[in-house]
Amino acid sequence: MKKTVTTFQKAKEEGRKITMLTAYDYSTAKLVDASGIDSILVGDSLGNVILGYEDTISVTMEDMIHHGAAVARGAKNALVVIDMPFMSYQTSVYDAVVNAGRLMKEGRAGAVKLEGGRSVCPQIKSITEAGIPVVAHLGLTPQSINAFGGFKVQGKSEAAAKKLIEDALAVQEAGAMALVLECVPAKLAALVTEKLTIPTIGIGAGNKCDGQVLVYQDLLGMFTDFVPKFVRQFANVGQVMAEAFAAYDRAVKDGSFPAEEHTYQIEDEVIEKLY
Numbered sequence: 001m002k003k004t005v006t007t008f009q010k011a012k013e014e015g016r017k018i019t020m021l022t023a024y025d026y027s028t029a030k031l032v033d034a035s036g037i038d039s040i041l042v043g044d045s046l047g048n049v050i051l052g053y054e055d056t057i058s059v060t061m062e063d064m065i066h067h068g069a070a071v072a073r074g075a076k077n078a079l080v081v082i083d084m085p086f087m088s089y090q091t092s093v094y095d096a097v098v099n100a101g102r103l104m105k106e107g108r109a110g111a112v113k114l115e116g117g118r119s120v121c122p123q124i125k126s127i128t129e130a131g132i133p134v135v136a137h138l139g140l141t142p143q144s145i146n147a148f149g150g151f152k153v154q155g156k157s158e159a160a161a162k163k164l165i166e167d168a169l170a171v172q173e174a175g176a177m178a179l180v181l182e183c184v185p186a187k188l189a190a191l192v193t194e195k196l197t198i199p200t201i202g203i204g205a206g207n208k209c210d211g212q213v214l215v216y217q218d219l220l221g222m223f224t225d226f227v228p229k230f231v232r233q234f235a236n237v238g239q240v241m242a243e244a245f246a247a248y249d250r251a252v253k254d255g256s257f258p259a260e261e262h263t264y265q266i267e268d269e270v271i272e273k274l275y
């Protein structure tokens with residue numbers, strides 16, 4: 001059954017955990033969808049894990065639409081959330097609504113996600129009023145990496161923790177349907193989760209959030225440029241892939257692939273006439 005905003009809200013009310021995983025292409029989206037995961041995030045982390053950038057700053061609307069639409073074609077049940085890339089909503093409320101609309105119309109998103117607290121509440125309100133569900137994102141917000149001065153846990157001081165709680169309440173008030181909390185101390189994330197009526201989705205925010213999200217390449221052990229403390233590698237697919245690629249390389253070079261069963265035939269009398 002297709003998951004919606006209501007599924008998220010009901011899960012929070014009934015104390016059922018929400019699962020979210022990233023995907024950036026059709027084949028992966030189909031696998032994630034078939035596994036029963038509630039929501040697929042087409043994260044702007046695609047800048048890192050798909051496009052090889054150092055950060056998410058260079059990701060464009062076109063990137064998000066291109067990958068989002070591919071994921072949406074593969075996701076029959078999961079709620080597809082597409083990230084709004086850097087500078088697609090910070091510039092003005094007008095830009096935010098137009099770009100969120102493009103992610104819905106061209107990317108076929110079920111919801112959009114944007115980073116920030118009180119400062120982006122006018123954007124959250126207007127996008128929501130346009131009929132587009134918004135997931136907010138607080139804590140370590142990678143689009144502000146240059147302002148943070150690196151990938152660091154957020155909300156550790158009393159002032160920072162208070163600001164995070166205020167921002168969380170503000171995005172809820174503005175109409176956000178859920179809140180991603182990234183790299184936040186577990187006890188602070190638990191407190192925010194208690195205070196909010198909308199679900200929290202944690203990544204590096206402990207197990208008291210209403211749900212969890214991971215980047216699928218991290219979960220599968222496919223991306224090893226940087227492995228954050230909060231990642232559990234549920235499989236070592238990276239090694240399986242590397243071994244398969246090497247086996248293919250050997251098989252082609254030693255002539256054992258393609259074998260008879262991979263080969264199309266032609267009648268001898270036809271081929272003989274061509275010599």
Ligand code: KIV
Pocket residue numbers: 022041042043044045046083137180182203213215
């Ligand atoms: O871009 C992304 O994948 C994200 C998750 C890390 C929450 O925003």
